[in-house]
Amino acid sequence: MTTETVRRTADERREEILDAAFEAFAQSGFVGTSTEAIADAVGISQPYLFRLFGTKKQLFLAAVERCLEQTHEVLEAGLAAQEPGADPMIAMGEAYRVAIERPGLLRMQMQAYVACDDPDVRAVVRDGYGRLVMRIAAATGASPQEIAGFVASGMLLNVLAAMDVLESDLPWAALLREGCIGGP
Amino acid sequence: MTTETVRRTADERREEILDAAFEAFAQSGFVGTSTEAIADAVGISQPYLFRLFGTKKQLFLAAVERCLEQTHEVLEAGLAAQEPGADPMIAMGEAYRVAIERPGLLRMQMQAYVACDDPDVRAVVRDGYGRLVMRIAAATGASPQEIAGFVASGMLLNVLAAMDVLESDLPWAALLREGCIGGP
DNA sequence: CCGTGATGTTAGTGATGACTCACAACCATG
DNA sequence: CATGGTTGTGAGTCATCACTAACATCACGG
Numbered sequence: 271m272t273t274e275t276v277r278r279t280a281d282e283r284r285e286e287i288l289d290a291a292f293e294a295f296a297q298s299g300f301v302g303t304s305t306e307a308i309a310d311a312v313g314i315s316q317p318y319l320f321r322l323f324g325t326k327k328q329l330f331l332a333a334v335e336r337c338l339e340q341t342h343e344v345l346e347a348g349l350a351a352q353e354p355g356a357d358p359m360i361a362m363g364e365a366y367r368v369a370i371e372r373p374g375l376l377r378m379q380m381q382a383y384v385a386c387d388d389p390d391v392r393a394v395v396r397d398g399y400g401r402l403v404m405r406i407a408a409a410t411g412a413s414p415q416e417i418a419g420f421v422a423s424g425m426l427l428n429v430l431a432a433m434d435v436l437e438s439d440l441p442w443a444a445l446l447r448e449g450c451i452g453g454p
Numbered sequence: 455m456t457t458e459t460v461r462r463t464a465d466e467r468r469e470e471i472l473d474a475a476f477e478a479f480a481q482s483g484f485v486g487t488s489t490e491a492i493a494d495a496v497g498i499s500q501p502y503l504f505r506l507f508g509t510k511k512q513l514f515l516a517a518v519e520r521c522l523e524q525t526h527e528v529l530e531a532g533l534a535a536q537e538p539g540a541d542p543m544i545a546m547g548e549a550y551r552v553a554i555e556r557p558g559l560l561r562m563q564m565q566a567y568v569a570c571d572d573p574d575v576r577a578v579v580r581d582g583y584g585r586l587v588m589r590i591a592a593a594t595g596a597s598p599q600e601i602a603g604f605v606a607s608g609m610l611l612n613v614l615a616a617m618d619v620l621e622s623d624l625p626w627a628a629l630l631r632e633g634c635i636g637g638p
Numbered sequence: 639c640c641g642t643g644a645t646g647t648t649a650g651t652g653a654t655g656a657c658t659c660a661c662a663a664c665c666a667t668g
Numbered sequence: 669c670a671t672g673g674t675t676g677t678g679a680g681t682c683a684t685c686a687c688t689a690a691c692a693t694c695a696c697g698g
Contacts, residue, residue, distance in 0.1 A: 277664070277675065298571055301485040313676050319655060371649060380568050383616045384561075386480055403626040418633025422606035425613050426597070431568045433580055437582055440580070442587035449602025461645065488685060499647050504687060567688070 279385045284322050286312050292333045296378035300330050300385045331394055336414055337378040339399030344369050345402065347407055359420060363442070366427060376431035423450050468506050470496050473562045480562035484514050484569045514569070515578055521562040522582030528553050529586065533593055542594045543604060550611060550635055560615035607634050 271328040305326050309316040323329040348365025349358060369375060386392040407417055419445070427450060430436050435443035444445045462470070470615060474495040478487045489510050493500040496604035507513040529552050532549025535565055570576040593602055611634060 274639065280675075295670085299483065299485065299568055301483065302571070305657085306655070317678085318681055319575065319677085332663090345590070367482065376569075380564070383613050384483055384564050384568050385485075386617050388560050392617065396619065399617070400624060400626040402628060407626075414629050414633030415602070417645075418610065418630045419603060421630060422603070422610035422634065425609035426602065426606035429567050429609050429612075433570050433583070434577065440584060441623045442584040442591075445591065446587060447606060449598030449600070450606065464645075467645085489687085490685075498666090500686090501648085501688075502646055510686065 272442060279439075280322060283312075283314065287314075287319055287322060287329070288336060289328050289333055290344065290430065292336060292372055292378060295330060295333050295381055296374045298382045300327075300388075300391075314452075327388070327390065331390065333378065333383075333393055334382045335398065337382055338395075338402070340375055341379065342367075342398075342402060342405070344403065359412055359416065362410070362420065363423075363451070366424065369424075370431075370436060370451070373431045373434075373436060376428045380428050381434045384425060414443075426450050457568075464506060467498065467502075468494070470502055471498075471506060471513070472516055472520060475513050475518060476562060477558055479514060479517050480558045482563045483571075484511075484575075487521065489513075495498055511572075511574065517562065517576065518566045518569075518578055519576060519582065520588070521559065521566055522579075524559055525553075525563065526586060526589070528559075543596055546590065546594070546604065547607075547635070550608065553608075554611060554615075554620060554635070557615045557618075557620060560567065560612045564612050564616045610634055 271389075289306065291303075291308050294308050294311065297303070306316045308329075309319045310318070319329070322427065323332070335384055344365050345362055347368070348361045351364070352358060352361035353359075382391065385428050391393055403421060406412075406420065410417065412420075426446060428437075430443065430447060430450075436447065439445070471492065473493050475487075478492050478495065481487070489503055490500045492513075493503045496503070503513070507516070523546075527544055531552070532545045532547075535548070536545035537543060538620050566575065567578050570579055587601065587605060590596075590604065594601065596604075611631060614627065614634075616633060617627075622628070622633065
């Protein structure tokens with residue numbers, strides 16, 4: 271048998287674990303996901319996961335931070351791609367169409383929000399989300415109504431992803447989706 | 455000692471349990487809430503809870519249904535209270551100001567959404583939420599953009615409730631709150 | 639006043655899950 | 669080849685939790 275054990279550096283392992291944890295937490299949430307399931311997905315033993323991350327909560331917090339970072343990146347990419355002089359609000363709306371391609375990211379956002387019952391999670395989420403909002407405000411100079419409307423659209427997309435109706439042809443789902451990101 | 459055991463009918467108990475379960479699930483979610491905690495809050499033994507609801511999931515589903523019903527009621531109340539001839543969209547916006555007074559309701563919505571990983575929950579949530587959206591569409595006759603915008607505002611409020619920033623004076627939170635429901 | 643059905647509890651059980659300890663295999667360097 | 673740091677695991681521990689079986693207590697009709 272050639273089940274040769276692929277040995278990796280601790281940093282590489284941490285990266286793999288974080289990837290697996292992200293998907294698992296996005297699907298089943300913090301309490302609903304077992305560390306064993308994550309370890310299995312990576313292909314390592316569960317004790318090793320604990321050595322590399324210390325605690326289930328620390329791993330979750332790392333996933334939350336990554337989630338906020340990636341959201342930020344999606345936004346920045348939208349801004350960077352815009353025509354000079356165009357309305358930045360439209361550029362960021364375009365960014366949503368990109369985000370939709372990653373339901374895992376949207377679901378992870380939801381999981382981060384509901385996990386805000388925990389103070390440590392809450393601190394990270396508030397901080398990260400606050401930065402996102404301020405970045406939008408600074409980039410667009412839009413009114414509170416416009417900004418809130420934009421952010422709210424993102425939240426609606428998150429919820430549609432959680433309900434798994436982003437691709438659905440249920441009439442109400444199609445209506446919301448198209449009302450949210452524009453026609454087909 | 456006058457710890458006289460208050461005996462109730464099964465239906466009254468079910469009601470009490472549902473109340474307690476609603477608050478508990480809203481706070482900690484389906485997996486994060488123990489049936490023991492709910493039983494304790496009601497002041498009954500945990501096995502009795504199981505006799506009256508059969509299963510933790512059935513209890514959760516009952517709480518989800520109640521959540522959707524109450525959301526519907528808030529909306530209907532807004533519509534019923536409007537001036538004849540006024541824009542129904544504005545009436546329902548006013549309904550949000552009422553909903554904000556009940557963070558438990560908003561948080562329970564979030565918990566229902568993330569619990570959509572489970573097919574049974576998903577079915578109930580999709581059905582209930584679909585009805586809400588169609589009711590709004592019928593009552594307002596508004597465009598998909600308007601409807602989605604309205605629904606999205608509700609989602610943003612849910613998230614702000616989950617983050618516990620509905621009363622916060624963090625600048626970004628205040629911006630979103632006011633951008634969402636209008637100035638003070 | 640006694641039986642019968644409804645309301646309620648005590649004391650489990652089996653499974654799961656976060657986390658630990660001791661040990662093993664591997665690799666680099668002197 | 670010895671040594672020591674790094675990568676990794678097997679086999680637990682202890683708590684929690686959904687759910688059950690059996691028994692207790694009350695109220696009420698005949």
